[in-house]
Amino acid sequence: MMDEEVLVQLRNIVGKNRVLTRGNELYTYSFDATPIVQAQPDVVVMPGDTREVAEILKLAHVNQIPVIPRGSGTNLAGGTVPVEGGIVLNMTRFNKILEIDEKNLTATVGPGVITAEFHKAVEECGFFYPPDPGSMRISTIGGNVAQCAGGMRGLKYGVTKDYVMGLEYVLPTGQILRCGGKNYKDVAGYDLTRLLVGSEGTLAVITEITLKLLPRPETKRTLVVFCHQMVDAARIVERTIAEKIIPATMEFLDQATMQVVDDFSHLGLPRNVAAMLLLEQDGSEEQVVRDVDRIAEIAREEGVADVQLAKTAEEGAKLMAARRSALAALSRLRPTTILEDATVPRSQLAQMVEAIIQISAKHQVQICTFGHAGDGNLHPTCMTDERNHEEIKRVEEAFREIFATALALGGTITGEHGVGMAKMAYLPQRVGEGGIELMQAIKQAFDPHGIMNPGKVVAKAARSRVVVRNA
């Protein structure tokens, strides 16, 4: 339980109504989008400006109380679960787009701005902000920055880190700092901006974000390819890139995912094909037409089941929405859905998909795979039931093998979801003990009392709370 005196001070800082302590309120903040992990905070606080964040952090620092910054809680690695209790810092009141600077091609926002709303706002001014994580209708830009969120356009456009130019942030001591800004070139000291991107709330609280914008592409087109074998899809991707064509998105769904998505979205997808490839190209009209035509030609040469060009932008959007519904569709099948994101260098994609099929058969677990074929970021997704401990053990064993395979292929344990709690055990295999020690020393430099999102990423020892489940 939190000291009553601390609660009084928190109420003084943000106002009585913005300090939540009731059981049902705390329960709501005891989990994020990650299955299985859950832990209750002592209090939820909703600051409204940077000064309030600084006051809260000072208080927490002095009293050594954990602070867990949180946006919409769409995290898939347990990153916003308050595993050691403490203060959940709900940042959703920082929801203003502060500036769209058309001259410098930048936008400055509060971390609580919803990603899709930001997309809409910049598109209305003729700009384009490429990162489009699956959760973008709910997720916040602050969450995207904390996790270095990816999305469907990784190969051509990069991910969140490629768009963060500047930050305002608050250290655990309450010190308010800035790094970066609107300069396209800036080499004044170590790149703290990039260090904070993807640091998962373990170093500081981000209170303002300056993002790079691109001009909105003139047009885009969508192409769907149905393949008899997964390896055909991989070959089409390979040949496209070998011809130096870089599509904006190259998504794939395996047969199992396609069927579930079709049951959910009623698109009339074929049932007898092994994989579906969903491609989108953007740019100038001539270039897009030329690229899409050439990709269709390559697909036909590979003897695929069918190639369909979306006739209208709406039809294209509908297909992309179907791909986006994959997680929602899969999660209806069984009580627990574990969405992973093992990633490999793109050239290893077909081999990785094949390995996942074999591993899931071996352990008799149900794993569907979909993901980003352009950047090698796969989402093997397991439909299971967390109440069945024996099955969960098999699921864990299967994922252990999946990650080991990804690493053996030169890949990584997480492409866009983050380490959080879920991947801590795998991190040393990816970055080595030396890498872990460096990261721990960096963590120490920012957060000497270890109050920032403890028990995550490179925590030395997690004093995990007993997981509570009310429902």
Next chain:
Amino acid sequence: MMDEEVLVQLRNIVGKNRVLTRGNELYTYSFDATPIVQAQPDVVVMPGDTREVAEILKLAHVNQIPVIPRGSGTNLAGGTVPVEGGIVLNMTRFNKILEIDEKNLTATVGPGVITAEFHKAVEECGFFYPPDPGSMRISTIGGNVAQCAGGMRGLKYGVTKDYVMGLEYVLPTGQILRCGGKNYKDVAGYDLTRLLVGSEGTLAVITEITLKLLPRPETKRTLVVFCHQMVDAARIVERTIAEKIIPATMEFLDQATMQVVDDFSHLGLPRNVAAMLLLEQDGSEEQVVRDVDRIAEIAREEGVADVQLAKTAEEGAKLMAARRSALAALSRLRPTTILEDATVPRSQLAQMVEAIIQISAKHQVQICTFGHAGDGNLHPTCMTDERNHEEIKRVEEAFREIFATALALGGTITGEHGVGMAKMAYLPQRVGEGGIELMQAIKQAFDPHGIMNPGKVVAKAARSRVVVRNA
């Protein structure tokens, strides 16, 4: 003087011929491309592989000997001057392009590969590596990574950090580590790759670099605009970007620079115009033609003196070469040339150029300005004589005001040259005392004995050696 026992051990590691200790050899390594600063190393060592680097570092770590990694020494901020003596680690033997991975759009190189040679090699395979620092015919990729080198394509294509995907590096303890790799998405822990990029040899020695490649653009075209006033050039840039056209390069030269360049290159540039804008667009044929035509139209609408489209690729290349010769041309005028790189958000460009003209008049120093109009990175260049102490004082005062103005306009003290020794005094104004403290703690995490390139960037106290001048 270096302990004889250490020299024996160094010779055992790399071989007798690769340990340089003679006076004339040490003199050669006592400066880089930065004027005024100079200090002699105790020894120059030329390792041939990562294991040798690790052995050298272990030895240096135990004996607390400074280690200064160095490529071609084209640094402009004193970054490779061994200000506390010690070992200069000449990395030029790491000059192999280890792999061009066409499937994953990456290349892996040793840090000693010459930038322009790397350009050539990837272009032959149909790829494109955009960073093109002014020194690219001499500079190494390792130096580019250590400094986060920029170049002419910052706005459209970014800078070195946007292309570094993975590194092998050696810690001062001799531990060999890797970060990143060939994955386009990877959020496994803090982004050590981006932290090492631009760390100026103060954290670790980089021994292998994996870079991202782009497909080579189909075509490019060059356009030259001669303006009656600097503000016209700024307005053309502004209107171009407002129309969502992002040229690959937008270089400008002021009148003084133009004249000197023309004396040097004999291009027949007009003498009576205030500024020259050099634009290059790349991409698909249709897009490039459309963009270049539109920019020419905008320029004519602004009533410029002349607009010329390069008729052939050779003519375009010749114009770009003239721009690249600016530093060489200017440096012929007087004994000492100080090339700076104050940077501002692009929208402040005209104001910054105007301020530089006023400041140089006020202090009666000769400053020519050229640079990257697209990304706000200016190169005010002072022609002076370091033997004239009174004049140097005025030069220093002028630059102090130039940096203060850049910071007041939301800019930075260095866009692409780095902090090194030259900008240490200005760094706290840019990143704040809090930022300095964080950077010092990060430095401490990597390099607890402070042996890596001491006296640079965020050094606590520099034990500067007496500067020696043999010539």
